[in-house]
Amino acid sequence: xxxxxxxxxxxxxxxxxxxxxxxxxxxxxxxxxxxxxxxxxxxxxxxxxxxxxxxxxxxxxxxxxxxxxxxxxxxxxxxxxxxxxxxxxxxxxxxxxxxxxxxxxxxxxxxxxxxxxxxxxxxxxxxxxxxxxxxxxxxxxxxxxxxxxxxxxxxxxxxxxxxxxxxxxxxxxxxxxxxxxxxxxxxxxxxxxxxxxx
Amino acid sequence: xxxxxxxxxxxxxxxxxxxxxxxxxxxxxxxxxxxxxxxxxxxxxxxxxxxxxxxxxxxxxxxxxxxxxxxxxxxxxxxxxxxxxxxxxxxxxxxxxxxxxxxxxxxxxxxxxxxxxxxxxxxxxxxxxxxxxxxxxxxxxxxxxxxxxxxxxxxxxxxxxxxxxxxxxxxxxxxxxxxxxxxxxxxxxxxxxxxxxx
Ligand SMILES: [Zn+2]
Ligand SMILES: [Zn+2]
Numbered sequence: 440x441x442x443x444x445x446x447x448x449x450x451x452x453x454x455x456x457x458x459x460x461x462x463x464x465x466x467x468x469x470x471x472x473x474x475x476x477x478x479x480x481x482x483x484x485x486x487x488x489x490x491x492x493x494x495x496x497x498x499x500x501x502x503x504x505x506x507x508x509x510x511x512x513x514x515x516x517x518x519x520x521x522x523x524x525x526x527x528x529x530x531x532x533x534x535x536x537x538x539x540x541x542x543x544x545x546x547x548x549x550x551x552x553x554x555x556x557x558x559x560x561x562x563x564x565x566x567x568x569x570x571x572x573x574x575x576x577x578x579x580x581x582x583x584x585x586x587x588x589x590x591x592x593x594x595x596x597x598x599x600x601x602x603x604x605x606x607x608x609x610x611x612x613x614x615x616x617x618x619x620x621x622x623x624x625x626x627x628x629x630x631x632x633x634x635x636x637x
Numbered sequence: 638x639x640x641x642x643x644x645x646x647x648x649x650x651x652x653x654x655x656x657x658x659x660x661x662x663x664x665x666x667x668x669x670x671x672x673x674x675x676x677x678x679x680x681x682x683x684x685x686x687x688x689x690x691x692x693x694x695x696x697x698x699x700x701x702x703x704x705x706x707x708x709x710x711x712x713x714x715x716x717x718x719x720x721x722x723x724x725x726x727x728x729x730x731x732x733x734x735x736x737x738x739x740x741x742x743x744x745x746x747x748x749x750x751x752x753x754x755x756x757x758x759x760x761x762x763x764x765x766x767x768x769x770x771x772x773x774x775x776x777x778x779x780x781x782x783x784x785x786x787x788x789x790x791x792x793x794x795x796x797x798x799x800x801x802x803x804x805x806x807x808x809x810x811x812x813x814x815x816x817x818x819x820x821x822x823x824x825x826x827x828x829x830x831x832x833x834x835x
Contacts, residue, residue, distance in 0.1 A: 442701050444686050451682040454675030456667040457660075467686070468725045469654040471699060472744075475687050477652030482683040484649040485668070488642050489676050492669055501669060503640050527666045546670075 445471070497568075499544040499561055501526050509542060516540045520568070521578040522594055524548050524587065532580060540578070543568065548581055548590040560590070562597065569601035576604045583610055643669070695766075697742040697759055699724050707740060714738045718766070718801075719776040720792055722746050722785065730778060738776070741766065746779055746788040758788070760795065767799035774802045781808055 445467060452463035470478035494500065495507035502508075509515065519540025523529045529542050545560040557563070568574065577598040581587035595605035611629035612621050621629070643665060650661035668676035692698065693705035700706075707713065717738025721727045727740050743758040755761070766772065775796040779785035793803035809827035810819050819827070 442690055442699050442705070444682070444690055444701055445699055448682050448686040451675075451679040454668070454672050454679055455664050457663075462655075464728070465655075465725070466653050468723075468728075470652070470683070471686065471690055472723060472725075474652050477649075478683055478687050481649040481652055482680045482687070484642070484646050485676055485680040485683075488646040488665070488669065489673050489680070492640055492642055501640050501643055503642050507640070525666075525670065527663070527670075530662070530666075 494544075494546070497564075498542050499546055499564070500529055500542060514539065517573045518575040519578065520574045520576070521580055522565070523580045524582055524590075528580065528582075538578075545581070545590070548584075548586045549593060550586050557593070562593075565594075566597060566601070569598060569603050574601075574603050576606055579605055579607050692742075692744070695762075696740050697744055697762070698727055698740060712737065715771045716773040717776065718772045718774070719778055720763070721778045722780055722788075726778065726780075736776075743779070743788070746782075746784045747791060748784050755791070760791075763792075764795060764799070767796060767801050772799075772801050774804055777803055777805050
């Protein structure tokens, strides 16, 4: 590599998810050859986003402001609160469903071995939120992994302590999925949770 | 999207090659959730690379200096000059072959309809380079497209005018390629260019 800085740029691109050496190289060349303006804009926006985007002090989603727009939107039902592990999960629910309640972003899941306990997930904040008395249902949308399930059980207890009804997303055979290719755990769960057809 | 800046960051990532809305979103969330330091480094390096990396005044490859390291390396054979369309092509040859001559980067190919003529490809610079008398062979490594071929013919003429021998990369069935899947033009060329087996 004839330019040290070009080499550094290629390495820097590898911080992006799914970007290996080859892709990073293509990105660096592409920007320098054809997208210098767009590249400048990316550099500035990235810098500014990292400096300014923190977390909403009410729901812990990404936010530039102390309290985010979702938390203050009057059109959203304050009786429904949906707990998710990450901002990406929140976005997936926003884009896939018609949910119009509010959210709480755990920024992780209980994982004692990694030192992630109730405090790291902001559960004291969630607890006082539930204690306010406005929330009626806590929709627990943690991932269906071992740790996600443990977190869900913990959250369900917390909800019940505050007289809030906990609920959990349905698990089962994905729509359009073929039984043959569904993993055994999911299939077993789906079979056990079968419901009478109307 | 609750944050305007987050939305701008997602859009900014789309300047990268092969990055659509979904991937851009994943990149933005990944950096903000887990790689703020790496993201800062990427922003700074990108800014700095765009500001400082220009083109070598001798070979037109990317370079931070007026003349790049490849052009000044004493170990490289000055009698061999390889013309490529882009810095990415140069890198591909460096990585795949044992070539130890020098390069000339056209930064494009002849395309009169797009206003790309000899001047845009720096052929005056190439011409005076060949006139210096040191280069014996001009290896023409433009792409085997219609425009790349036209450029190759033009360069070959230029080389001959200066008493320099033009050569062209071999075309044919790719190693490991199956005849069945090779495009007709390539197969026809490979058939016509067959050579006697030793
Ligand atoms: Zn919020
Ligand atoms: Zn050079």
